Amino acid sequence: MSGDLTENQMELLARVLQHGGTLASPFGHPGEDSLLEEVLENIDDLEARGLIMVNRTRGSDEPERITLSEQGYDALGMA
Template sequence: MSYDLTDHQLELLARVLQHGGVLSSPFGHSDEDTLLPALHDDIAALEEMGLITVTPHAGRAEGETLTLTEEGYAALDMT
């Protein structure tokens, strides 16, 4: 299946892949790139496409864990 992904979405999928398919937030250094609004949009879009699953930590303010799905691996040609 072909996905119409932005460069930022592909980069986010690649970052999750670099961490063994599971990436927990905050994703960067405090106040640098931790869940910026655009990153939230990319995460929501990737989840809607079924490329990642998002699991909130204890509270939404505590961050979340992103996990690549089989479709996410396929989008990165990692099948």
């Protein structure tokens, strides 16, 4: 599965792994980080593929915490 992920998506999965399997926001620097929108798109895509689980801020679509799923660990070769 990792073969069809972009380099940025693999980096995001690896960053979550580096934080013990759970990464809390912020995931970028709003207003200053031109990649923030891309990071949010990657989060949505990885969630749709079942590689991460996303806790969202109450009353918002903004991700608050992302956690690697079993499939996410597999994509990183950590099976």
